[in-house]
Amino acid sequence: QSIGCDDYLGSDKVIDKCGICGGDNTACKVVSGVFKHTLTNLGYHKIVEIPEGATKINITEMSKSNNYLALRSRSGRSIINGNWAIDRPGRYEGGGTMFIYKRPNEISSTAGESFLADGPTNEVLDVYMIHQQPNPGIHYEYIIPGDNVISPQLLAHRRPGEPLNGQLGMAESTNHEDEDLHRETDTLTGQPAGTFPVIQPGRFPSHQPENQVPAVQPPRQNREHNWKQVGKTECTTTCGKGSQYPVFHCVNRITHEEVSESYCDSSTKPVPEEEACNLFPCPAFWDIGEWSECSKTCGLGMQHRQILCRQMYANRTLTVQQYRCHHLEKPETTSTCQLKICSEWQIRTEWTSCSVPCGVGQRTRDVKCVSNLGDVVDDEECNMKLRPNDIENCDMGPCAKSWFLTEWSDRCSAECGDGVRTRSVVCMTNHVSSLPLEGCGNNRPSETTPCNNGPCAGKVEWFAGGWTQCSTECGSGTQQREVVCVRKTEGTFDVLNPDECSYLEKPPSQQSCYLKPCGSKWFHTEWSTCSKSCEGGFRVREVRCLSDDMTASTQCDPQLRPEEKEPCNTQDCIPEIDENCKDKYYNCNVVVQARLCVYTYYKTACCASCTRVANRQSGFLGRR
Numbered sequence: 001q002s003i004g005c006d007d008y009l010g011s012d013k014v015i016d017k018c019g020i021c022g023g024d025n026t027a028c029k030v031v032s033g034v035f036k037h038t039l040t041n042l043g044y045h046k047i048v049e050i051p052e053g054a055t056k057i058n059i060t061e062m063s064k065s066n067n068y069l070a071l072r073s074r075s076g077r078s079i080i081n082g083n084w085a086i087d088r089p090g091r092y093e094g095g096g097t098m099f100i101y102k103r104p105n106e107i108s109s110t111a112g113e114s115f116l117a118d119g120p121t122n123e124v125l126d127v128y129m130i131h132q133q134p135n136p137g138i139h140y141e142y143i144i145p146g147d148n149v150i151s152p153q154l155l156a157h158r159r160p161g162e163p164l165n166g167q168l169g170m171a172e173s174t175n176h177e178d179e180d181l182h183r184e185t186d187t188l189t190g191q192p193a194g195t196f197p198v199i200q201p202g203r204f205p206s207h208q209p210e211n212q213v214p215a216v217q218p219p220r221q222n223r224e225h226n227w228k229q230v231g232k233t234e235c236t237t238t239c240g241k242g243s244q245y246p247v248f249h250c251v252n253r254i255t256h257e258e259v260s261e262s263y264c265d266s267s268t269k270p271v272p273e274e275e276a277c278n279l280f281p282c283p284a285f286w287d288i289g290e291w292s293e294c295s296k297t298c299g300l301g302m303q304h305r306q307i308l309c310r311q312m313y314a315n316r317t318l319t320v321q322q323y324r325c326h327h328l329e330k331p332e333t334t335s336t337c338q339l340k341i342c343s344e345w346q347i348r349t350e351w352t353s354c355s356v357p358c359g360v361g362q363r364t365r366d367v368k369c370v371s372n373l374g375d376v377v378d379d380e381e382c383n384m385k386l387r388p389n390d391i392e393n394c395d396m397g398p399c400a401k402s403w404f405l406t407e408w409s410d411r412c413s414a415e416c417g418d419g420v421r422t423r424s425v426v427c428m429t430n431h432v433s434s435l436p437l438e439g440c441g442n443n444r445p446s447e448t449t450p451c452n453n454g455p456c457a458g459k460v461e462w463f464a465g466g467w468t469q470c471s472t473e474c475g476s477g478t479q480q481r482e483v484v485c486v487r488k489t490e491g492t493f494d495v496l497n498p499d500e501c502s503y504l505e506k507p508p509s510q511q512s513c514y515l516k517p518c519g520s521k522w523f524h525t526e527w528s529t530c531s532k533s534c535e536g537g538f539r540v541r542e543v544r545c546l547s548d549d550m551t552a553s554t555q556c557d558p559q560l561r562p563e564e565k566e567p568c569n570t571q572d573c574i575p576e577i578d579e580n581c582k583d584k585y586y587n588c589n590v591v592v593q594a595r596l597c598v599y600t601y602y603k604t605a606c607c608a609s610c611t612r613v614a615n616r617q618s619g620f621l622g623r624r
Contacts, residue, residue: 017143019055028055032141034062039131044070047127047138050095054142055119057099059127061112062137064104069113069138070128071099080115081130085319088289088306093316096122105290112136119143225250225263227270239282240313245272284311284324288331298342298381307333341372343381345388354394363394403445404428404523404544407562409471412451413480413510420448420510422471422478426523426550445526448478461486463493464507474518475548483509520547520555524562533616534573540565569616581607 004011005021015021018028031054035047050057059069070081071094079094080101081087089103099117115127119142129138228251236242250264251257261269289306309325310317322330348366355361367390369382379387406424413419425447463486471477485501486493498506524543531537543564545556585591588606596602597610 017056018145027146028143029146030141030143032139035129035135035138035140037135039129039135042131044128045131047129048140050121050125050127050142051144052122052124053120054144055121057097057115057117057119057121057142058140059116060114060139062139064110064112065134065136066132067113067135068130068132069101069115070130071115072126072128074124074126079125084130086306087319088287088308095125096120105292224253225259226253227251227264227268228256229270230258232275235277237278237282237312239278239280240311241276242278243274244277245274246270248272282312283327284309284320286310286325286328286331287317287319291335291337294337294339296337296339298340299338301337301339302334303337304334307331342383343369343371343377345382345386346370347388351392354396356396358396360393360395362391364391366390402428402525402542404525404542404546405445406521406523408449409477411469411471412453413468413471413478414451414453414482419451419453419468419480420471420478421451422448424475424521424523426546428544428550462501462504462506464509467511470513470515472513472515472518474516475514475521477513477515479511479513481507481509483507517548520545520553522556522560522562524564527566527568530568530616532569533612534569534571536570537568538565539568578608578611581611583608 001010002012003009004013005015006013013022016023016025016027017030018025020027033048037045039045048059059071061067061069068081068086071079071092072082073079073095077094080092080099087101089101092099092101097117097119099115102114102116104111104113127138127140129135227248229246230249230251231247233244233247235244248270249258250261252259287308287310289308291303291305294303295301307330308319309322311320311324312318346368348368351363351365354363367388368376369379371377371381404426408421408423410421412421425445427444463482463484465482467479467481470479483506485496485498487496487500522543523546525541527539527541530539541562541564543562545553545561547553547555584605588609591597591602591606592609592613597606597613603610
């Protein structure tokens with residue numbers, strides 16, 4: 001059977017969170033919370049106050065950060081990380097208890113710093129955060145005694161179940177010598193005296209029931225032998241104040257020869273008392289902290305560690321001035337580090353062909369982040385600033401779609417006789433529009449058209465008249481002049497057949513001319529087919545403003561902009577019924593749109609539709 005915390009066999013009593021054997025957790029109160037305030041200024045910021053008598057203290061940073069926890073007493077004494085000096089993880093005594101300071105250093109760890117202590121504290125302590133980056137949150141928790149709770153100092157010297165002032169009582173006899181020894185032992189082992197009451201078996205005087213018969217005392221030994229101090233135990237430390245105890249053996253009173261302890265009265269054996277020894281301080285030494293994380297996850301980086309000069313005295317390690325460690329070589333505080341070789345970018349494929357046959361498109365290539373072992377890894381493992389482009393634009397040249405024309409020039413190239421008028425023609429990309437236009441093809445519209453301002457007179461020989469005005473007011477145009485074969489008579493010229501002057505070199509009758517840059521002009525396409533053959537339809541064309549180098553411009557006069565839409569075929573529809581010319585299929589409009597009427601089969605199968613189109617085109621050409 002198991003032994004309960006009350007030292008009785010078969011008892012199921014256990015110590016509750018308040019440290020009471022068989023308690024129900026109601027004798028104390030748990031205080032907990034999370035400090036989540038947003039801080040702006042660098043430095044020390046108070047997080048929480050730990051009251052006197054607190055136990056089971058736990059202060060934990062919720063995730064790893066560049067911040068540090070700090071602890072000091074209300075009297076102003078720094079316990080951990082005070083005065084901008086960062087202590088290494090370890091055990092630190094303060095407030096009557098021992099704090100365990102933890103700071104995980106593993107690169108893969110996400111845990112933050114923490115303070116842990118069993119308590120109870122004998123003074124008020126303040127917890128601070130040395131703020132350097134956004135606060136990830138600080139969780140704090142401790143236990144304080146509830147109302148009408150007996151002091152832990154009383155609980156530490158009572159046997160469970162004994163009454164005291166009507167509730168719990170002190171044992172009638174208390175071994176004060178044992179109490180002092182217990183307190184000193186706690187100090188030596190690093191455990192604070194008066195630890196929150198976890199009852200230790202065998203630490204209390206036994207309670208003898210009243211009806212129990214006293215044990216028979218052994219016969220008194222003769223006085224021929226007695227206890228003698230023969231030496232001391234070895235000092236617990238070689239320096240810095242240790243402890244040792246006297247050693248007593250049973251000896252013959254006369255010969256002082258050591259004999260078996262059974263010859264001496266055990267009740268008279270002196271109790272060994274602790275004695276201090278080796279009080280001189282230990283030599284100072286360099287306390288080497290753990291290396292920080294490498295500053296870079298790959299490639300050459302730096303790591304740091306804290307080096308403190310410390311000295312041990314009275315089982316406590318104290319930080320001292322660095323000159324005390326001058327007899328020792330100071331370890332390095334920084335070191336280079338390399339966790340692994342950095343991954344690098346590799347171009348795996350050449351550029352693909354452009355995504356469009358003409359105009360501006362895109363092309364791509366395969367770019368991967370590759371480790372030093374040749375494995376493809378996530379892009380984040382490579383320097384994103386050095387990543388080669390894996391997509392870029394490509395220009396395959398303009399996509400020709402439609403002919404764009406200016407209006408005919410107003411002037412004829414000849415003042416009399418035959419001349420020409422001109423216009424500009426350019427094939428350009430047809431931007432998104434609703435126009436039913438085809439590709440430019442080989443049917444380039446004419447740039448000149450004949451004109452005649454009346455007959456002119458002439459003479460025998462080649463006779464060249466003056467050049468006409470330039471056919472355009474700006475840009476490239478042509479000039480005309482009359483060149484005729486004439487025979488000069490008195491006061492008149494007779495025009496002869498040009499063959500009469502064939503043996504002579506004929507002067508040119510046309511030349512190009514350029515008066516000045518036009519700037520921007522309106523260009524337009526040919527009119528589209530009328531949307532209806534009768535009863536009013538409309539036709540459209542695309543209009544653009546182009547500069548001298550045939551690029552889009554916004555400098556044209558809006559008032560001179562040609563119309564982009566006009567009505568057409570406003571005449572009434574007159575049904576023409578020809579019994580020998582009918583559509584044999586319901587979708588002959590598709591044949592017309594596909595321009596298949598030039599083929600005999602379709603012209604017969606869709607006779608009516610093809611005939612209407614032919615008549616409409618002939619009428620359109622006649623009006624031109």
